[in-house]
Amino acid sequence: MSLQQQINSQLVRYMELIPGTQAFIDARTPGSHLKDNFCIIGAGVAESSRQHVHIRETSGFNIGAAGQPPGIKNSLHSHTTAELFIVFKGSFRLYWGNEGEYDAVLSKGDIISIPTNLFRGFEVVGRDYGFMYSVLGGDDSGGGVTWHPSVIEESQGHGLYLCKDKSLVDTQSGDSVPSQEKLMPVLTSKDMESFDNYTVEQMLPYVVKHSDYQSVVNDFSGIDYQQFALTGSPNSEYDFQVKSEDDVSIHAFALNNGATLPSYRRDEKQVLINFSGDTLVEVFDGEELAQVVLTTGDVFNVPKGAAISLENIRGDSFVYQVLGSDNPTKPEVL
Template sequence: MSLQNKINNNLVRYMELIPGTSAFIDARTPGSDLKDNFCIIGAGVAESSRQHVHIRETAGFNIGAAGQPPGIKNSLHSHRTAELFVVFRGQFRFYWGNDGEHEAVLSHGDVISIPTNLFRGFEVVGRDYGFMFSVLGGDDSGGGVIWHPNVIKDSQGHGLYLKADGTLVDTIDGDQVPIESELMPLLTDEELATFDSYTAQEMMPYVALRKDYVPTGEDFDTKNVKQYALTGHPLADYDFQVKSEDEVSIMAYELSEGGSIPQHSRPEKQVLINFDGDTEVVLTHNGEQANVTLTRGDVFSVPEGASYSLTNLRGNSLTYCILGSDKPTKL
């Protein structure tokens, strides 16, 4: 396969994203309907077998997205693996705790790494449609979603049932109603008591606000380039702003007019999310060279073993780099 064909297979354009509208058990619950779920790289934790997946090969982590209009919620749930979000459009109110009693509002470019063993949900606030990218650690769903019992109760009567093996049954789409013994059991009060709680102040170390990004010149001391080390392990060589053990890390590169990052490679798996502006990626792999221009919202999985450069083509560009390790090797 030519390098250009690999590029085409590894590229997901924002304008070509295909949503799923019944990916989870709460997808038809009033107040949690009217939302789009996207599996961009890997199937993530989508419970529906009908969910479209753009790129199935994960190589260590999953990239997804959530899009929804104002007032629509993603219900309280927890994960056994890392879950990180980067807000792309609109404003999201994140709420967490067993009763969703704590909250924070995040907007464009804000990043949050939500700890495991913690119930969380989110809704779009304000007047604009909201969209954010999500990163899930691990090659698979890590055991799927752990739903708050109230979410499972509220979903009853809307045609979606969650089985004990984590699969979703959609009776409106023709599936048979499962028998009661097949259904996911509700968490008991004793099990709920084992989940953690964080105040809003305790959650702030897990948040990197766009206005507070701190540039680091650790890899590229290049004119018109700012590099940010946003999330990663507290013992990593990089001084990450959010110090969390997530199995993944997030870097970001802000290129002003004329800015570029030279050709380089990393041993870790890399996925680029082009957040703002237009960015040209020039790749070299096994003696071949090819290029691709990433526009706003595009996602590109860098082929294993390839080196690449980034060049700003228009305005200021901001590109996130998701790495398949929370202790990435310094260049």
């Protein structure tokens, strides 16, 4: 396979995303039944074997997305690994706590790193369809989702059953009702006491609003673009705006008026999410040179160890860079 064929296979176009509508046990629960789940890189925490996965191979983290119309919710759940969101379209009300008693609204370009061991859910508010990218830590994302007891109980009334092995049984699609010993146990009141809680004030350090992005001294000594260090370890040499130990970090670049980010190589696995504009990515693996143009919403899984450069070719490019470390090393500029 040539390098060009390889990078073409690692590109997921926004306009070609294939949603799953039955990925989780709340997929038929009224108020949660019109949501789309996207597995872009890795299967994430999708529970249905029928979920489409664009790129299956992962390298320490998964990239997914959630899309839904106004008023539709993703029900209360918790993770044991990192879950970060980048809002791409619309506005989302994120709510958290054992009963979802706290909330905050995030809009386009806002990012949140949600602490583990915390129940969370979200719904789209306003009039527009909402879409946000998700970053899930780990290759297997901790083995799945822990659902609030009310979610499991209600889902069974709509033919969806969650088993102990985290698989989803759908009786409306012909599956048999699982025996009681195979079902995922419902959390007890005692179990619920082990989960954490955060007030709105305690959650604020885990959020960076797009309007509050602060550029950093960039890695490339350029003056015609900006670099942002958005989420990562407090022990990193980057001054991340959200300081969280998620095993991943999120950076971004703003390239205007034909600006070019020079060729560089990183030790960490990286994925690019092209948020706006058209961006030309040139890839060099030491032997071959290849190119791909990223348009708005496209996701590119960069071959590990390859050198890349970025060039703005239309509009103002804004590109997120997700790295497979919350304490990344500086890039090697070529």
